[in-house]
Amino acid sequence: MSALKPCPNAFCAHSSPKIWQGAVAKKWRGTCRQCHIETAAFDTEAEAITAWNTRASDELVPELVGALELALEYWAHRQQRYKNRSPVWVQDARAALAKHRGQG
Numbered sequence: 527m528s529a530l531k532p533c534p535n536a537f538c539a540h541s542s543p544k545i546w547q548g549a550v551a552k553k554w555r556g557t558c559r560q561c562h563i564e565t566a567a568f569d570t571e572a573e574a575i576t577a578w579n580t581r582a583s584d585e586l587v588p589e590l591v592g593a594l595e596l597a598l599e600y601w602a603h604r605q606q607r608y609k610n611r612s613p614v615w616v617q618d619a620r621a622a623l624a625k626h627r628g629q630g
C-alpha cells in the first residue's frame with residue numbers, strides 16, 4: 527500500500543489514517559480512526575488512497591479562510607455579552623488561522 531498522508535483535519539489531535547473496504551458494497555474508503563473524517567467510496571483501493579492523499583485545491587483555501595474569519599468575527603460579536611468566553615473550537619480556529627498566515 528502507498529504511504530498515506532496524515533489526516534487533513536486541522537483539529538484532529540492524533541492522525542490515524544487507514545484505507546478499508548466495506549463488507550457489503552465492497553467499496554474502498556480512506557478514514558481517520560481518530561476523528562472519523564472519510565473520503566467518498568471507490569471501487570478500488572488505489573482510488574481511495576489517491577482521494578485520501580489529495581487535499582482541497584489551493585484555490586479553495588482563501589475561500590475557506592474567509593469563511594472561518596467570518597465565523598470568528600460573528601463569534602466575537604456574539605460573545606461580548608458572555609465576557610470573553612472562548613471555547614476550544616474558537617481557540618483551535620484562531621490557532622489554525624495564525625498557522626496558515628505564518629505559512630502564507
Ligand SMILES: [Zn+2]
Pocket residue numbers: 533534535538539540541542558559560561562563
Ligand atoms: Zn483525523
